[in-house]
């Protein structure tokens with residue numbers, strides 16, 4: 001009753017197949033890989049890994065004992081092998097079991113694809129000359145010379161038509177290719193001309209303003225470019241068309257479905273790219289006046305400066321990156337790795353909230369910053385939980 005498989009899901013299984021070959025021999029497909037994969041699963045569920053040899057021994061023995069159930073060659077069917085490992089030891093606390101059971105059973109199964117692996121309905125026909133084709137049919141059907149000559153004439157006529165069509169198509173294709181090349185060339189020329197014009201203009205400006213001022217202008221341009229590439233987006237929206245969805249006192253009067261429709265005007269991929277989305281409900285006046293003993297801004301400011309310093313130090317060896325927001329996916333895997341409990345929490349949240357891979361990266365990124373604000377080197381579960389909370393609009397609960 002207290003077996004860990006029932007409570008903590010300490011269980012892992014694999015699936016592999018044995019096929020009968022053309023030579024009559026039976027082969028098990030990728031047995032070693034399957035055994036290794038089961039070991040990986042054991043690792044994830046805190047079970048001791050089952051030795052590869054034990055796995056292979058059991059699979060081979062089961063197949064041998066059930067040899068007569070292995071379907072014949074080319075039937076598309078096979079003998080399916082299902083190894084299962086699970087915790088049987090009684091264990092009430094959160095701890096791996098001290099006892100496990102490994103079982104393996106086999107059963108014949110049909111092909112994975114309905115109807116099995118089948119050939120395509122296409123045939124490759126060797127191109128044969130009209131006279132040979134006519135001769136072959138004449139011989140097969142025992143035709144007269146006149147019939148054979150008629151067939152040959154027909155096939156020749158067809159061939160001429162076919163060849164013409166082919167020629168036309170090839171010509172058309174060649175023309176289209178030429179046009180495409182031409183357009184590409186024109187585009188490149190235009191780009192080069194614009195670049196030339198810009199350079200010429202710069203030379204004129206230089207003449208007018210002088211060397212020193214021109215240098216300043218170029219620097220300003222560069223800075224402007226950088227600014228345009230680097231920005232922080234802050235946006236707000238009403239929760240629904242009437243504005244009172246989730247309002248603590250007033251009733252939302254939007255018809256069913258309208259709120260979702262309203263929200264769906266922001267595309268999912270766009271939402272994914274926004275790090276934080278939070279819902280802000282109106283605060284009643286009495287509450288506002290109560291909020292006197294909250295943290296003063298100066299302390300918050302110090303905390304932000306400190307967190308920024310941590311980030312500067314973190315990325316000191318990376319050009320152009322000075323804060324968590326700029327981390328690439330690869331850097332995320334280095335600097336924003338949650339601990340085991342955190343990973344588990346995130347995995348659950350991903351499934352429960354149906355989050356995308358992009359949202360996953362955002363959560364890690366934000367949790368890294370939350371941990372920095374907390375002056376914590378490691379990302380702990382509560383940092384992750386907070387970051388997950390900042391993805392309000394991902395939730396099915398919103399207007400769901």
Ligand SMILES: [Zn+2]
Nearest residue numbers: 240242252254
């Ligand atoms: Zn409303």
